[in-house]
Amino acid sequence: MKAIIATTVFGVIMMFAGLWVNDKKSIAGLATFLFAALLGVTIWDLTTTSVNSPKSLFNDMLRSEHYSLWFNTIMTGCSLLYVLLMGKEVQKVGKYVSEYFALIFFILCGLYLLSMYNNLLMMFIGIEILSIPQYILAGSDKRNLKSSEASLKYFLMGAFSTGILLMGITLLYGAARTFNITEMVTLMHSDALNPLALAGILFIMIAFSFKVSAAPMHMWTPDVYDGSPTVFTAFMATVVKSAAFFAFLRLFQVSFNSLSEHWVMVLAIITAATLLVGNVTAVFQQSVKRMLAYSSIAQAGFMLFAVLAVNAVAWQGIIIYAVAYSVATIGIFAVLVKLKDYTYDGFNGLAQREPLLAFVTTIFLFSLAGIPLTGGFMAKYYVLLAVVQQGQLMWLVIFALLMAAISVYYYFRVIIAMYFKAGTPEISSPVTGGDKFMLVVTCALVILLGVLPQLFLTKV
Amino acid sequence: MELYDILFWVLSAIAVSCALGVILSRNPVNSVLFLILTFFAISGHYVLMNAQFLAIVNIIVYAGAIMVLFLFVIMLMNLNADVEPQKGQLVQLAGVISGGILFLVVLASIKTAKAEIMDKTSTDIGLISNLGKVLFKEYVLPFEISSVLFLSAMIGAIVIGKKEEVKTSATAKMEHVSE
Numbered sequence: 001m002k003a004i005i006a007t008t009v010f011g012v013i014m015m016f017a018g019l020w021v022n023d024k025k026s027i028a029g030l031a032t033f034l035f036a037a038l039l040g041v042t043i044w045d046l047t048t049t050s051v052n053s054p055k056s057l058f059n060d061m062l063r064s065e066h067y068s069l070w071f072n073t074i075m076t077g078c079s080l081l082y083v084l085l086m087g088k089e090v091q092k093v094g095k096y097v098s099e100y101f102a103l104i105f106f107i108l109c110g111l112y113l114l115s116m117y118n119n120l121l122m123m124f125i126g127i128e129i130l131s132i133p134q135y136i137l138a139g140s141d142k143r144n145l146k147s148s149e150a151s152l153k154y155f156l157m158g159a160f161s162t163g164i165l166l167m168g169i170t171l172l173y174g175a176a177r178t179f180n181i182t183e184m185v186t187l188m189h190s191d192a193l194n195p196l197a198l199a200g201i202l203f204i205m206i207a208f209s210f211k212v213s214a215a216p217m218h219m220w221t222p223d224v225y226d227g228s229p230t231v232f233t234a235f236m237a238t239v240v241k242s243a244a245f246f247a248f249l250r251l252f253q254v255s256f257n258s259l260s261e262h263w264v265m266v267l268a269i270i271t272a273a274t275l276l277v278g279n280v281t282a283v284f285q286q287s288v289k290r291m292l293a294y295s296s297i298a299q300a301g302f303m304l305f306a307v308l309a310v311n312a313v314a315w316q317g318i319i320i321y322a323v324a325y326s327v328a329t330i331g332i333f334a335v336l337v338k339l340k341d342y343t344y345d346g347f348n349g350l351a352q353r354e355p356l357l358a359f360v361t362t363i364f365l366f367s368l369a370g371i372p373l374t375g376g377f378m379a380k381y382y383v384l385l386a387v388v389q390q391g392q393l394m395w396l397v398i399f400a401l402l403m404a405a406i407s408v409y410y411y412f413r414v415i416i417a418m419y420f421k422a423g424t425p426e427i428s429s430p431v432t433g434g435d436k437f438m439l440v441v442t443c444a445l446v447i448l449l450g451v452l453p454q455l456f457l458t459k460v
Numbered sequence: 461m462e463l464y465d466i467l468f469w470v471l472s473a474i475a476v477s478c479a480l481g482v483i484l485s486r487n488p489v490n491s492v493l494f495l496i497l498t499f500f501a502i503s504g505h506y507v508l509m510n511a512q513f514l515a516i517v518n519i520i521v522y523a524g525a526i527m528v529l530f531l532f533v534i535m536l537m538n539l540n541a542d543v544e545p546q547k548g549q550l551v552q553l554a555g556v557i558s559g560g561i562l563f564l565v566v567l568a569s570i571k572t573a574k575a576e577i578m579d580k581t582s583t584d585i586g587l588i589s590n591l592g593k594v595l596f597k598e599y600v601l602p603f604e605i606s607s608v609l610f611l612s613a614m615i616g617a618i619v620i621g622k623k624e625e626v627k628t629s630a631t632a633k634m635e636h637v638s639e
Contacts, residue, residue: 008608015615058601096619103619106612113605121602129609136616142624151620175573195569202565 001057001064003072004112006041010034011105018098028087031101035080038108042073056118060180063118067315071115071246074319074456078239078326079108081445085334085438088429089231094140100232103133107240114247120169120179123247127165127211130243131158134236138228150227157220161210168203171196181255188259201256201263205270208251211244214304215273218297225293230342233289234333237296242322245303249318252307260310267308268396274301275403282410289342291410292332295368298407299325302383302400308393309386316457317383323456324375324449328367331442335361338435340426347414348423356436358418360443365411367446370404375449380404382453468508475501488534492527499523511586 014031021027046069049055054065083090083104091097110129117123135158139151169179175197176184188197210217225233256263278298285291303325306318335357339346351358367376384400387393449456478501481494499522506515547555584590595603 004605011608011611059598061599061601094619095624099615099619103612103615106608109605109608119602121599122605125602125605125609129605129612132609132616133612136612136619139620142620171569194573196573199566199569 001062002045003038003042003076004109006038007105007109007112010038011102011109014098014102014105018096018102021098024091024097027098027101028083028091031098031104032080032083032087034101034105035076035083038105039073039076039080042069042076045069046073057116060182061119061122062113062116063182064116067319068115068250071319071322072112074323075111075115075239075242075326076108078242078323078330079104079235081327081438081442082235082239082330085330085435085442086231086234086337089337092429093229093231094142096140100137100140103137104235107133107235111239111243114243115250117247117250118181120172120181123181123251124165124169126247127244128162130240131162131211134158134232134240137232137236138224140232141229144227144229146227147229150224153220153227154224157210161207161217164203164210165207168200168205168207171200171203173200175200181251184255185258188255197259198262201259202266204251205263205267208244208248209270212241212248212300212303213297214270214300215277215297216270218274218277218300221297222290222293225296226287226290230289230333230337233293234330234337237292237333238326238329241296241300242303242318242326245300245306245318245322249307249314253310253314257310264308264310264392267304268393271301271304271308272396272399274298274304275400279403279406279410283406285410286344287342288336288344288347288414292329292336295407295410296329298403299368301403302380305383305387305396305400308396309383309390311386311390313382313386313389317379317386320375320382320449320453320456321379324367324379324446327442327445327449328364328374328376331364331439331446332361332368334435334439334442335364338427338429338431340428344413344417345421345423346425347417348421348425350418350425353425354427354431357431357439360439361418362415363443363446365414367450369408369411373447373450375446375453378450378453464508467504471501471504471508474498475505489531492531492534495530496523496527499527506586509586510584513588513591514586 013034014027017027017030021030045064046066049064049066049069051066054063056063083101090100093100107130110126110131110133113122113126114130117126135151135155138154139148141147172184173179175194176187178184178187188194206217209215210220213221225237228236252263274297278294278296278301282291282294282298285294299321303318303321306314306321309317336342338357339350350361363374367374370376370380384397387397475498478494478497482491482498485491485494499518503515503518503523506512506518585594
């Protein structure tokens with residue numbers, strides 16, 4: 001709860017900072033300081049809550065379980081990493097730097113709501129607070145037509161999926177006659193299942209699949225991620241997506257666990273389609289930014305495994321996947337914004353010009369592909385373990401492994417371009433010592449995740 | 461048949477037929493007008509459920525403010541001719557099939573659902589004093605936290621709506637120095 005108040009206040013402070021501080025650099029500095037403070041507040045929240053007794057807040061609107069607070073802390077840490085790596089690039093997007101940071105603080109407010117909600121109403125508000133700042137950030141580069149297109153497309157599709165979500169909530173309320181997701185369990189259990197609830201679950205599943213860009217609802221992702229300013233794509237594809245997944249898992253794990261026989265097959269087909277579409281289409285991309293958009297669809301397929309497996313390992317899986325995927329993707333985007341040319345050819349010969357940049361990019365790509373000793377491997381291991389323990393969907397696990405093999409192809413194309421092709425990559429902004437230090441720290445985090453994943457799971 | 465039932469069925473018929481009119485009419489202006497009528501019919505339903513405040517708010521905010529704004533925008537954009545782009549046959553067919561399947565699922569679930577008759581005498585939750593109490597007691601958190609949502613929407617209006625100054629040589633030089 002403290003974190004929600006803090007992030008809102010920090011967002012307002014950023015808005016006022018735009019009024020009084022004219023220097024873009026000090027605004028970014030202030031934002032970095034506030035993100036560090038926010039991380040402190042989330043840790044304070046975490047340490048003051050006992051592990052075994054979740055606190056219910058405001059008539060059970062929110063429930064601060066320990067894993068929710070742990071997720072909040074980790075995601076705030078990722079946001080801090082994001083600002084440290086890319087705070088400089090945010091300044092270049094447009095005029096309203098302090099407003100961009102304020103919007104990122106508000107997105108984090110939505111994230112905290114989504115990790116702690118215990119009421120469908122809070123879930124809805126959380127999703128909206130998460131989405132609306134994103135529509136704005138997508139269109140923040142006003143001189144670029146593609147950015148405006150991305151914003152409009154995202155807004156229209158997002159509004160449509162919100163409508164579907166509301167319809168689902170309505171049907172669910174009609175069946176259970178409560179918005180409270182823990183009370184709902186007993187009511188849906190008690191007598192013969194109300195078919196309205198099943199229709200509601202279907203609608204909510206579709207809406208969430210849209211938010212996390214799962215396959216039949218993924219059409220917006222490449223255009224939006226490609227069109228938005230690269231710095232904001234990095235945030236959308238990582239922290240925001242993880243938050244949507246956590247909310248997805250929370251609802252389906254807490255409320256619909258006992259009904260899993262009805263919806264698991266539908267979600268399994270969505271997962272298979274997501275893996276197939278994401279990986280196969282990524283192979284044919286020419287731009288690395290667009291490839292990363294498709295790769296984020298493919299990674300969403302893996303994260304859906306955590307939702308599919310209705311057991312305790314799923315929580316560990318989603319947290320470790322969220323952090324491993326976020327850290328590696330933020331790292332790659334931090335390298336990408338330094339380059340002028342986003343095609344594969346733009347990476348040609350990077351190893352000669354900037355050996356360190358090329359090396360950390362290689363590690364990040366290893367992690368996304370799921371090579372052992374990197375975070376991505378452990379993440380894939382945990383989500384697949386969750387489904388294996390559940391024991392019904394072995395065909396899907398095998399299919400996912402096959403798709404992971406395909407993903408190696410397009411991730412390694414970047415590595416091949418960097419190390420084995422000659423060329424002179426154009427760097428848009430100079431790589432300072434600070435940048436290099438942060439990239440090495442990020443790289444160390446990725447390897448730490450792969451070697452000691454328990455470090456990130458002690459609190460689950 | 462009581463008066464209540466007659467009113468209910470008449471209002472429902474108006475609401476459903478106007479909602480169909482929204483999606484079936486080719487002219488966007490007609491669509492908006494049909495939507496306003498639908499809102500009025502739904503407001504009638506709110507009154508039947510003893511929720512007068514909601515009914516009035518629905519008319520003032522939706523039918524009054526938002527839809528009139530809509531109408532202005534459509535008229536300004538001069539969309540009154542049927543200029544909507546035509547989709548290919550295959551897309552139309554796919555849309556009809558998938559939409560039809562969804563319709564079937566929802567229809568089946570509603571048909572087999574246990575419909576419970578609302579007790580229309582005891583619901584005074586919609587009266588304004590009760591609504592206020594509920595809003596500030598049980599639902600105080602969502603009520604307050606929506607302010608974050610509106611704040612970010614307002615920032616959006618400024619960030620997207622405000623004119624960005626064209627880079628003059630002076631500001632460009634300043635940025636160069638600061639970099």
